Amino acid sequence: MISVTAKAATATLPKAAYPRESVEAGALVVGARARVYLEEKGASWRLKLEPARRCSLEQVRALLGALLDEALSHAVRQKVVAFNRALAAPILARALESGFPNMPHDPLEQLEPQVRADREKDVADLREDAKRWL
Amino acid sequence: MALTLRRRLGSSTLLADEHGRWAFEPAALPEDEPDPRELAARSLASWAGPARHLLLLEERGVAMPLERAKAAVDFAFRTPSSGVAFELEPGRGEGAAWAAAAFAMGYAERKAEWSRRAAAFTVRLRAAPTAAQAELLERHRAEARWLADAVGAPLIPISAQRVLLSVGPEARDAAGWVRAIAACGASSALLEPADGVDASFFARFYGEALDAFLGQESLVEERAVAFLSRRRAQLPGYDVLNELAYAPDGSVRSSERGLRLGDTLGDLYHELKDSSIVKACVAAALPDNQPSCQACVYRSHCSVPPSRHWETQGTLWGRVPDSLWCALHMAVLDAVFSRLADERSAFALRRWQA
Numbered sequence: 001m002i003s004v005t006a007k008a009a010t011a012t013l014p015k016a017a018y019p020r021e022s023v024e025a026g027a028l029v030v031g032a033r034a035r036v037y038l039e040e041k042g043a044s045w046r047l048k049l050e051p052a053r054r055c056s057l058e059q060v061r062a063l064l065g066a067l068l069d070e071a072l073s074h075a076v077r078q079k080v081v082a083f084n085r086a087l088a089a090p091i092l093a094r095a096l097e098s099g100f101p102n103m104p105h106d107p108l109e110q111l112e113p114q115v116r117a118d119r120e121k122d123v124a125d126l127r128e129d130a131k132r133w134l
Numbered sequence: 135m136a137l138t139l140r141r142r143l144g145s146s147t148l149l150a151d152e153h154g155r156w157a158f159e160p161a162a163l164p165e166d167e168p169d170p171r172e173l174a175a176r177s178l179a180s181w182a183g184p185a186r187h188l189l190l191l192e193e194r195g196v197a198m199p200l201e202r203a204k205a206a207v208d209f210a211f212r213t214p215s216s217g218v219a220f221e222l223e224p225g226r227g228e229g230a231a232w233a234a235a236a237f238a239m240g241y242a243e244r245k246a247e248w249s250r251r252a253a254a255f256t257v258r259l260r261a262a263p264t265a266a267q268a269e270l271l272e273r274h275r276a277e278a279r280w281l282a283d284a285v286g287a288p289l290i291p292i293s294a295q296r297v298l299l300s301v302g303p304e305a306r307d308a309a310g311w312v313r314a315i316a317a318c319g320a321s322s323a324l325l326e327p328a329d330g331v332d333a334s335f336f337a338r339f340y341g342e343a344l345d346a347f348l349g350q351e352s353l354v355e356e357r358a359v360a361f362l363s364r365r366r367a368q369l370p371g372y373d374v375l376n377e378l379a380y381a382p383d384g385s386v387r388s389s390e391r392g393l394r395l396g397d398t399l400g401d402l403y404h405e406l407k408d409s410s411i412v413k414a415c416v417a418a419a420l421p422d423n424q425p426s427c428q429a430c431v432y433r434s435h436c437s438v439p440p441s442r443h444w445e446t447q448g449t450l451w452g453r454v455p456d457s458l459w460c461a462l463h464m465a466v467l468d469a470v471f472s473r474l475a476d477e478r479s480a481f482a483l484r485r486w487q488a
Contacts, residue, residue: 029448066448073453076425084422094179095416099375100407103212106248122244127200130237133266134229 006057009064013045026071141431143472154364154434183213188379191234192227198382203238205398206380211245212403217252239274262292288314302328308339312346324356337465348482358470361435366419372439373415392441414450415440426454432467
Protein backbone atom coordinates (compact mmCIF):
# COMPACT_ATOMS: atom_id res chain seq x y z
CA MET A 1 0.00 0.00 0.00
CA ILE A 2 1.39 3.37 -1.02
CA SER A 3 0.38 6.92 -0.24
CA VAL A 4 2.11 10.04 -1.52
CA THR A 5 1.85 13.73 -0.62
CA ALA A 6 4.17 16.59 -1.50
CA LYS A 7 5.75 16.31 1.97
CA ALA A 8 6.18 12.55 2.35
CA ALA A 9 5.46 9.14 0.90
CA THR A 10 4.65 6.00 2.83
CA ALA A 11 4.57 2.40 1.72
CA THR A 12 3.79 -0.88 3.41
CA LEU A 13 6.05 -3.61 2.09
CA PRO A 14 5.90 -7.36 2.74
CA LYS A 15 9.12 -8.54 4.39
CA ALA A 16 9.10 -11.69 2.30
CA ALA A 17 9.57 -9.70 -0.90
CA TYR A 18 11.64 -6.85 0.54
CA PRO A 19 14.41 -8.03 2.92
CA ARG A 20 15.82 -5.30 5.14
CA GLU A 21 19.14 -5.09 3.22
CA SER A 22 17.20 -4.62 -0.02
CA VAL A 23 15.27 -1.70 1.44
CA GLU A 24 18.63 -0.28 2.62
CA ALA A 25 20.03 -0.66 -0.91
CA GLY A 26 16.96 1.21 -2.20
CA ALA A 27 17.53 3.99 0.33
CA LEU A 28 21.12 4.35 -0.93
CA VAL A 29 19.79 5.20 -4.38
CA VAL A 30 17.85 8.22 -3.14
CA GLY A 31 20.90 9.17 -1.06
CA ALA A 32 20.85 12.72 0.28
CA ARG A 33 17.73 13.59 -1.66
CA ALA A 34 15.46 12.18 1.03
CA ARG A 35 15.30 10.90 4.58
CA VAL A 36 14.01 7.35 4.88
CA TYR A 37 12.42 5.83 8.00
CA LEU A 38 11.67 2.14 8.43
CA GLU A 39 9.33 0.67 11.01
CA GLU A 40 8.75 -3.04 11.56
CA LYS A 41 5.10 -4.09 11.76
CA GLY A 42 4.69 -7.86 12.00
CA ALA A 43 5.34 -9.38 8.57
CA SER A 44 5.67 -5.96 6.91
CA TRP A 45 7.82 -2.88 6.84
CA ARG A 46 6.25 0.54 7.08
CA LEU A 47 8.49 2.84 5.10
CA LYS A 48 8.31 6.62 5.19
CA LEU A 49 10.25 8.86 2.82
CA GLU A 50 10.62 12.60 3.38
CA PRO A 51 12.28 14.64 0.62
CA ALA A 52 15.25 16.71 1.79
CA ARG A 53 13.92 19.82 0.02
CA ARG A 54 10.61 21.05 -1.37
CA CYS A 55 9.30 18.73 -4.03
CA SER A 56 6.20 18.36 -6.16
CA LEU A 57 3.93 15.35 -5.69
CA GLU A 58 5.41 13.78 -8.86
CA GLN A 59 8.96 14.25 -7.61
CA VAL A 60 8.14 12.56 -4.28
CA ARG A 61 6.47 9.72 -6.18
CA ALA A 62 9.58 9.41 -8.38
CA LEU A 63 11.86 9.26 -5.34
CA LEU A 64 9.77 6.51 -3.78
CA GLY A 65 9.66 4.73 -7.14
CA ALA A 66 13.45 4.83 -7.45
CA LEU A 67 13.81 3.43 -3.93
CA LEU A 68 11.31 0.61 -4.49
CA ASP A 69 12.71 -0.22 -7.95
CA GLU A 70 16.17 -0.68 -6.50
CA ALA A 71 14.91 -2.54 -3.42
CA LEU A 72 13.06 -5.09 -5.54
CA SER A 73 15.92 -5.30 -8.02
CA HIS A 74 18.34 -5.88 -5.14
CA ALA A 75 16.13 -8.60 -3.67
CA VAL A 76 15.98 -10.46 -7.01
CA ARG A 77 19.71 -9.97 -7.58
CA GLN A 78 20.51 -11.44 -4.15
CA LYS A 79 18.49 -14.53 -5.03
CA VAL A 80 20.29 -14.86 -8.37
CA VAL A 81 23.71 -14.36 -6.76
CA ALA A 82 22.89 -16.98 -4.11
CA PHE A 83 21.64 -19.41 -6.77
CA ASN A 84 24.81 -19.02 -8.87
CA ARG A 85 27.27 -18.73 -6.00
CA ALA A 86 28.87 -22.11 -6.65
CA LEU A 87 29.64 -21.03 -10.20
CA ALA A 88 30.53 -17.37 -9.74
CA ALA A 89 32.35 -17.33 -6.39
CA PRO A 90 35.43 -19.32 -7.51
CA ILE A 91 35.82 -17.10 -10.60
CA LEU A 92 35.55 -13.96 -8.48
CA ALA A 93 38.02 -15.33 -5.93
CA ARG A 94 40.52 -16.26 -8.67
CA ALA A 95 40.15 -12.85 -10.33
CA LEU A 96 40.85 -11.04 -7.07
CA GLU A 97 43.77 -13.34 -6.35
CA SER A 98 45.40 -13.09 -9.78
CA GLY A 99 44.62 -9.39 -10.25
CA PHE A 100 45.92 -8.17 -6.91
CA PRO A 101 49.09 -10.07 -6.01
CA ASN A 102 51.36 -8.64 -3.34
CA MET A 103 54.21 -7.48 -5.58
CA PRO A 104 57.60 -7.34 -3.81
CA HIS A 105 59.50 -4.11 -3.35
CA ASP A 106 62.49 -3.71 -5.62
CA PRO A 107 65.06 -6.09 -4.06
CA LEU A 108 68.00 -4.33 -5.70
CA GLU A 109 67.18 -1.07 -3.92
CA GLN A 110 66.96 -2.91 -0.62
CA LEU A 111 70.22 -4.82 -1.13
CA GLU A 112 72.33 -1.99 -2.52
CA PRO A 113 72.17 1.42 -0.84
CA GLN A 114 74.13 2.89 -3.77
CA VAL A 115 71.44 1.78 -6.22
CA ARG A 116 68.85 3.61 -4.16
CA ALA A 117 71.06 6.73 -4.03
CA ASP A 118 71.67 6.66 -7.80
CA ARG A 119 68.00 6.27 -8.52
CA GLU A 120 67.03 9.08 -6.19
CA LYS A 121 69.49 11.33 -8.02
CA ASP A 122 67.98 10.24 -11.33
CA VAL A 123 64.47 11.10 -10.10
CA ALA A 124 65.64 14.46 -8.74
CA ASP A 125 67.05 15.28 -12.20
CA LEU A 126 63.74 14.33 -13.82
CA ARG A 127 61.92 16.56 -11.34
CA GLU A 128 64.16 19.53 -12.17
CA ASP A 129 63.79 18.85 -15.88
CA ALA A 130 59.98 18.80 -15.60
CA LYS A 131 59.97 22.18 -13.86
CA ARG A 132 61.04 23.76 -17.16
CA TRP A 133 57.37 23.44 -18.18
CA LEU A 134 56.21 25.74 -15.36
CA MET B 135 23.79 -28.74 -23.51
CA ALA B 136 24.25 -24.98 -23.53
CA LEU B 137 21.25 -22.69 -23.36
CA THR B 138 20.40 -21.07 -26.72
CA LEU B 139 19.58 -17.36 -26.57
CA ARG B 140 17.85 -15.55 -29.42
CA ARG B 141 17.44 -12.01 -30.72
CA ARG B 142 15.74 -10.71 -33.82
CA LEU B 143 17.97 -8.32 -35.81
CA GLY B 144 16.10 -6.91 -38.82
CA SER B 145 15.21 -9.88 -40.97
CA SER B 146 17.71 -12.21 -39.28
CA THR B 147 17.60 -14.14 -36.03
CA LEU B 148 20.79 -14.21 -33.99
CA LEU B 149 21.44 -17.29 -31.86
CA ALA B 150 24.06 -17.35 -29.13
CA ASP B 151 25.04 -19.61 -26.29
CA GLU B 152 26.37 -18.78 -22.86
CA HIS B 153 29.96 -19.19 -24.11
CA GLY B 154 29.49 -16.42 -26.66
CA ARG B 155 29.34 -18.66 -29.73
CA TRP B 156 26.83 -17.32 -32.21
CA ALA B 157 25.16 -18.04 -35.52
CA PHE B 158 22.37 -16.64 -37.67
CA GLU B 159 19.41 -18.88 -38.45
CA PRO B 160 19.07 -21.18 -40.37
CA ALA B 161 22.65 -22.04 -39.31
CA ALA B 162 22.88 -23.69 -35.90
CA LEU B 163 25.19 -23.25 -32.97
CA PRO B 164 28.06 -25.75 -32.68
CA GLU B 165 27.07 -28.76 -30.61
CA ASP B 166 30.55 -29.63 -29.36
CA GLU B 167 31.96 -28.31 -26.11
CA PRO B 168 33.96 -25.07 -26.47
CA ASP B 169 37.75 -25.18 -26.27
CA PRO B 170 38.56 -25.05 -22.51
CA ARG B 171 41.82 -23.16 -23.15
CA GLU B 172 39.96 -20.45 -25.03
CA LEU B 173 37.35 -20.25 -22.28
CA ALA B 174 40.06 -20.00 -19.64
CA ALA B 175 41.85 -17.23 -21.53
CA ARG B 176 38.64 -15.22 -21.72
CA SER B 177 37.58 -15.93 -18.16
CA LEU B 178 37.82 -13.30 -15.46
CA ALA B 179 39.71 -15.91 -13.47
CA SER B 180 42.76 -15.24 -15.64
CA TRP B 181 42.57 -11.47 -15.28
CA ALA B 182 46.00 -9.97 -14.53
CA GLY B 183 45.30 -6.48 -13.29
CA PRO B 184 44.04 -3.28 -14.95
CA ALA B 185 44.96 -2.82 -18.59
CA ARG B 186 45.67 0.89 -18.32
CA HIS B 187 46.33 3.61 -15.79
CA LEU B 188 44.74 6.96 -16.46
CA LEU B 189 46.62 9.91 -15.00
CA LEU B 190 44.25 12.85 -14.65
CA LEU B 191 46.90 15.57 -14.66
CA GLU B 192 44.49 18.43 -14.27
CA GLU B 193 41.07 18.56 -12.69
CA ARG B 194 38.92 21.60 -11.94
CA GLY B 195 41.88 23.88 -12.55
CA VAL B 196 44.20 21.95 -10.20
CA ALA B 197 47.25 20.27 -11.71
CA MET B 198 48.77 17.08 -10.35
CA PRO B 199 51.87 17.86 -8.24
CA LEU B 200 55.03 16.01 -9.29
CA GLU B 201 55.13 14.01 -6.05
CA ARG B 202 51.59 12.80 -6.71
CA ALA B 203 52.54 11.87 -10.27
CA LYS B 204 55.47 9.86 -8.87
CA ALA B 205 53.19 8.13 -6.35
CA ALA B 206 50.68 7.28 -9.11
CA VAL B 207 53.41 5.75 -11.28
CA ASP B 208 54.75 3.76 -8.30
CA PHE B 209 51.21 2.54 -7.59
CA ALA B 210 50.71 1.46 -11.21
CA PHE B 211 53.98 -0.48 -11.14
CA ARG B 212 52.65 -2.57 -8.24
CA THR B 213 50.10 -4.10 -10.65
CA PRO B 214 50.99 -7.53 -12.03
CA SER B 215 50.83 -7.01 -15.81
CA SER B 216 54.13 -7.33 -17.65
CA GLY B 217 53.58 -4.06 -19.48
CA VAL B 218 52.21 -0.96 -17.79
CA ALA B 219 50.12 1.26 -20.07
CA PHE B 220 49.51 4.85 -19.08
CA GLU B 221 47.02 7.27 -20.57
CA LEU B 222 47.75 10.88 -19.66
CA GLU B 223 44.98 13.43 -19.58
CA PRO B 224 46.41 16.95 -19.31
CA GLY B 225 42.91 18.40 -19.60
CA ARG B 226 42.96 22.01 -20.66
CA GLY B 227 45.86 22.58 -18.29
CA GLU B 228 48.95 24.41 -19.43
CA GLY B 229 52.41 24.33 -17.84
CA ALA B 230 51.80 22.49 -14.57
CA ALA B 231 49.81 19.63 -16.13
CA TRP B 232 52.44 19.18 -18.83
CA ALA B 233 55.21 19.30 -16.22
CA ALA B 234 53.44 16.40 -14.50
CA ALA B 235 53.13 14.63 -17.88
CA ALA B 236 56.84 15.07 -18.64
CA PHE B 237 57.84 13.87 -15.18
CA ALA B 238 55.40 10.93 -15.14
CA MET B 239 56.59 9.61 -18.50
CA GLY B 240 60.27 10.05 -17.62
CA TYR B 241 59.82 8.38 -14.25
CA ALA B 242 57.69 5.53 -15.65
CA GLU B 243 60.41 4.82 -18.21
CA ARG B 244 62.97 4.58 -15.42
CA LYS B 245 60.67 2.31 -13.39
CA ALA B 246 60.19 0.11 -16.45
CA GLU B 247 63.95 -0.15 -16.93
CA TRP B 248 64.57 -0.91 -13.25
CA SER B 249 61.85 -3.55 -13.06
CA ARG B 250 62.51 -4.97 -16.56
CA ARG B 251 58.97 -4.32 -17.64
CA ALA B 252 57.52 -2.26 -20.47
CA ALA B 253 55.84 1.12 -20.20
CA ALA B 254 53.64 2.59 -22.92
CA PHE B 255 52.05 6.02 -23.09
CA THR B 256 49.06 7.63 -24.72
CA VAL B 257 48.53 11.36 -24.31
CA ARG B 258 45.15 12.97 -24.86
CA LEU B 259 45.10 16.09 -27.02
CA ARG B 260 42.26 18.46 -27.80
CA ALA B 261 44.19 20.52 -30.32
CA ALA B 262 47.41 20.25 -32.25
CA PRO B 263 50.33 20.01 -29.81
CA THR B 264 52.86 22.81 -29.44
CA ALA B 265 56.37 22.10 -30.70
CA ALA B 266 57.51 21.32 -27.14
CA GLN B 267 54.56 18.99 -26.53
CA ALA B 268 55.16 17.20 -29.84
CA GLU B 269 58.84 16.80 -28.94
CA LEU B 270 57.86 15.36 -25.53
CA LEU B 271 55.53 12.82 -27.16
CA GLU B 272 58.21 11.81 -29.63
CA ARG B 273 60.89 11.48 -26.93
CA HIS B 274 58.73 9.02 -24.98
CA ARG B 275 57.28 7.33 -28.07
CA ALA B 276 53.85 8.33 -26.79
CA GLU B 277 50.74 7.87 -28.91
CA ALA B 278 48.44 10.84 -29.29
CA ARG B 279 44.72 10.38 -28.70
CA TRP B 280 42.68 13.16 -30.26
CA LEU B 281 39.61 14.07 -28.19
CA ALA B 282 36.91 15.44 -30.45
CA ASP B 283 33.23 16.27 -30.04
CA ALA B 284 31.15 15.18 -33.02
CA VAL B 285 29.29 18.48 -33.14
CA GLY B 286 28.77 20.34 -36.41
CA ALA B 287 31.01 19.76 -39.39
CA PRO B 288 34.01 17.48 -38.80
CA LEU B 289 37.04 19.42 -37.60
CA ILE B 290 40.31 19.62 -39.42
CA PRO B 291 42.03 16.68 -37.77
CA ILE B 292 45.31 16.68 -35.91
CA SER B 293 47.89 13.96 -36.30
CA ALA B 294 47.01 11.17 -33.84
CA GLN B 295 47.27 7.40 -33.60
CA ARG B 296 43.97 7.10 -31.72
CA VAL B 297 40.79 9.13 -31.47
CA LEU B 298 38.10 9.44 -28.81
CA LEU B 299 34.98 10.80 -30.48
CA SER B 300 32.33 12.04 -28.09
CA VAL B 301 28.82 11.64 -29.51
CA GLY B 302 26.22 13.95 -27.98
CA PRO B 303 22.66 14.83 -29.03
CA GLU B 304 24.02 17.45 -31.47
CA ALA B 305 26.27 15.02 -33.31
CA ARG B 306 26.02 15.05 -37.10
CA ASP B 307 27.70 13.56 -40.16
CA ALA B 308 29.03 10.25 -38.83
CA ALA B 309 30.67 9.32 -42.13
CA GLY B 310 32.37 12.74 -42.33
CA TRP B 311 33.79 12.26 -38.84
CA VAL B 312 35.15 8.85 -39.74
CA ARG B 313 36.85 10.40 -42.78
CA ALA B 314 38.35 13.06 -40.45
CA ILE B 315 39.56 10.30 -38.11
CA ALA B 316 41.16 8.47 -41.03
CA ALA B 317 42.81 11.72 -42.11
CA CYS B 318 44.53 11.89 -38.69
CA GLY B 319 46.49 8.79 -39.59
CA ALA B 320 44.76 7.05 -36.68
CA SER B 321 44.62 3.27 -36.49
CA SER B 322 41.70 3.14 -34.03
CA ALA B 323 38.89 5.23 -32.64
CA LEU B 324 36.43 4.91 -29.80
CA LEU B 325 32.93 6.34 -30.09
CA GLU B 326 31.82 7.43 -26.66
CA PRO B 327 28.21 8.39 -25.78
CA ALA B 328 28.21 11.89 -24.28
CA ASP B 329 25.92 13.12 -21.52
CA GLY B 330 22.36 13.66 -22.70
CA VAL B 331 22.46 11.35 -25.71
CA ASP B 332 19.67 8.78 -25.94
CA ALA B 333 20.18 5.20 -27.04
CA SER B 334 18.24 5.36 -30.31
CA PHE B 335 20.10 8.50 -31.47
CA PHE B 336 23.46 6.96 -30.54
CA ALA B 337 22.49 3.72 -32.28
CA ARG B 338 21.77 5.60 -35.53
CA PHE B 339 25.01 7.58 -35.39
CA TYR B 340 27.03 4.52 -34.39
CA GLY B 341 25.55 2.41 -37.17
CA GLU B 342 26.40 5.03 -39.82
CA ALA B 343 29.88 5.44 -38.38
CA LEU B 344 30.40 1.67 -38.25
CA ASP B 345 29.62 1.35 -41.96
CA ALA B 346 32.13 4.11 -42.65
CA PHE B 347 34.75 2.43 -40.44
CA LEU B 348 34.22 -0.86 -42.26
CA GLY B 349 34.91 0.94 -45.53
CA GLN B 350 38.33 2.08 -44.30
CA GLU B 351 41.38 -0.06 -44.87
CA SER B 352 43.22 0.25 -41.58
CA LEU B 353 40.92 1.79 -39.02
CA VAL B 354 39.02 -0.02 -36.28
CA GLU B 355 36.35 1.01 -33.78
CA GLU B 356 37.59 0.03 -30.33
CA ARG B 357 34.22 -0.65 -28.67
CA ALA B 358 33.21 -3.13 -31.39
CA VAL B 359 36.59 -4.87 -31.11
CA ALA B 360 36.25 -5.06 -27.31
CA PHE B 361 32.73 -6.49 -27.48
CA LEU B 362 33.74 -9.09 -30.05
CA SER B 363 36.76 -10.12 -27.95
CA ARG B 364 34.39 -11.35 -25.20
CA ARG B 365 36.92 -10.19 -22.60
CA ARG B 366 35.54 -7.94 -19.92
CA ALA B 367 38.96 -6.51 -19.11
CA GLN B 368 39.06 -5.02 -22.61
CA LEU B 369 35.76 -3.15 -22.33
CA PRO B 370 36.69 0.54 -22.53
CA GLY B 371 36.47 2.28 -19.18
CA TYR B 372 35.34 -0.80 -17.26
CA ASP B 373 36.07 -0.04 -13.62
CA VAL B 374 39.13 -1.75 -12.13
CA LEU B 375 39.22 -4.54 -14.75
CA ASN B 376 40.10 -2.24 -17.63
CA GLU B 377 41.38 0.88 -15.93
CA LEU B 378 42.31 2.68 -12.76
CA ALA B 379 42.39 6.48 -12.64
CA TYR B 380 44.59 8.74 -10.55
CA ALA B 381 43.43 12.24 -9.62
CA PRO B 382 45.62 15.28 -8.84
CA ASP B 383 44.74 15.01 -5.13
CA GLY B 384 46.23 11.51 -4.99
CA SER B 385 42.93 9.61 -5.12
CA VAL B 386 42.86 6.28 -6.87
CA ARG B 387 39.53 5.83 -8.65
CA SER B 388 37.87 2.79 -10.12
CA SER B 389 37.85 4.53 -13.53
CA GLU B 390 37.87 8.02 -15.03
CA ARG B 391 34.37 8.77 -13.70
CA GLY B 392 34.50 6.10 -11.05
CA LEU B 393 34.50 5.88 -7.29
CA ARG B 394 37.39 6.61 -4.95
CA LEU B 395 39.19 3.44 -3.90
CA GLY B 396 42.12 4.82 -1.96
CA ASP B 397 45.14 7.09 -2.04
CA THR B 398 48.44 6.65 -3.88
CA LEU B 399 50.47 7.68 -0.82
CA GLY B 400 48.52 5.84 1.86
CA ASP B 401 47.42 2.61 0.22
CA LEU B 402 49.06 -0.29 -1.57
CA TYR B 403 47.73 -1.77 -4.79
CA HIS B 404 47.23 -5.32 -3.46
CA GLU B 405 45.11 -3.93 -0.60
CA LEU B 406 42.48 -2.88 -3.12
CA LYS B 407 41.22 -6.46 -3.28
CA ASP B 408 39.70 -5.94 0.19
CA SER B 409 37.70 -2.93 -1.00
CA SER B 410 33.97 -3.63 -1.19
CA ILE B 411 33.76 -1.34 -4.24
CA VAL B 412 36.43 -3.37 -6.06
CA LYS B 413 34.67 -6.63 -5.19
CA ALA B 414 31.35 -5.22 -6.40
CA CYS B 415 32.91 -3.96 -9.66
CA VAL B 416 34.48 -7.33 -10.44
CA ALA B 417 31.40 -9.30 -9.37
CA ALA B 418 29.11 -7.08 -11.45
CA ALA B 419 31.05 -8.13 -14.56
CA LEU B 420 29.81 -11.71 -14.21
CA PRO B 421 26.55 -12.13 -16.14
CA ASP B 422 25.56 -14.94 -13.78
CA ASN B 423 25.28 -12.32 -11.05
CA GLN B 424 22.96 -10.06 -13.07
CA PRO B 425 19.31 -11.15 -13.24
CA SER B 426 18.48 -9.68 -16.65
CA CYS B 427 21.88 -10.30 -18.23
CA GLN B 428 21.62 -14.05 -17.74
CA ALA B 429 19.10 -14.43 -20.52
CA CYS B 430 20.60 -11.80 -22.85
CA VAL B 431 21.94 -12.94 -26.20
CA TYR B 432 24.98 -10.66 -25.66
CA ARG B 433 25.76 -11.96 -22.16
CA SER B 434 29.27 -13.10 -23.14
CA HIS B 435 30.14 -9.89 -24.94
CA CYS B 436 28.87 -7.09 -22.77
CA SER B 437 29.08 -5.63 -19.31
CA VAL B 438 28.22 -2.07 -18.30
CA PRO B 439 30.93 -0.29 -16.32
CA PRO B 440 29.59 -0.08 -12.74
CA SER B 441 30.54 3.61 -12.46
CA ARG B 442 28.15 4.35 -15.36
CA HIS B 443 25.33 2.66 -13.49
CA TRP B 444 26.35 4.47 -10.32
CA GLU B 445 26.16 7.82 -12.12
CA THR B 446 22.81 7.19 -13.74
CA GLN B 447 21.02 4.89 -11.29
CA GLY B 448 22.83 5.20 -7.96
CA THR B 449 23.82 1.53 -7.88
CA LEU B 450 27.02 -0.20 -9.00
CA TRP B 451 25.07 -3.22 -10.24
CA GLY B 452 22.55 -1.28 -12.26
CA ARG B 453 18.91 -1.97 -12.88
CA VAL B 454 19.06 -3.32 -16.38
CA PRO B 455 15.41 -2.87 -17.49
CA ASP B 456 15.66 0.94 -17.25
CA SER B 457 19.41 1.33 -17.67
CA LEU B 458 20.50 3.89 -20.26
CA TRP B 459 23.88 2.16 -20.53
CA CYS B 460 22.32 -1.24 -21.11
CA ALA B 461 20.28 0.34 -23.92
CA LEU B 462 23.43 1.98 -25.36
CA HIS B 463 25.37 -1.28 -25.26
CA MET B 464 22.47 -3.20 -26.80
CA ALA B 465 22.33 -0.61 -29.57
CA VAL B 466 26.05 -0.95 -30.31
CA LEU B 467 25.92 -4.75 -30.19
CA ASP B 468 22.85 -4.81 -32.45
CA ALA B 469 24.74 -2.61 -34.92
CA VAL B 470 27.83 -4.85 -34.79
CA PHE B 471 25.98 -8.16 -35.02
CA SER B 472 23.63 -7.01 -37.77
CA ARG B 473 26.80 -6.30 -39.83
CA LEU B 474 28.05 -9.79 -39.02
CA ALA B 475 25.02 -11.14 -40.86
CA ASP B 476 26.40 -9.54 -44.03
CA GLU B 477 29.33 -11.44 -45.60
CA ARG B 478 31.44 -8.41 -46.63
CA SER B 479 31.04 -6.56 -43.31
CA ALA B 480 31.63 -9.80 -41.42
CA PHE B 481 34.93 -10.26 -43.25
CA ALA B 482 36.06 -6.77 -42.20
CA LEU B 483 34.94 -7.30 -38.60
CA ARG B 484 36.85 -10.60 -38.43
CA ARG B 485 39.93 -8.72 -39.68
CA TRP B 486 39.46 -6.26 -36.79
CA GLN B 487 39.44 -9.12 -34.32
CA ALA B 488 42.62 -10.51 -35.80
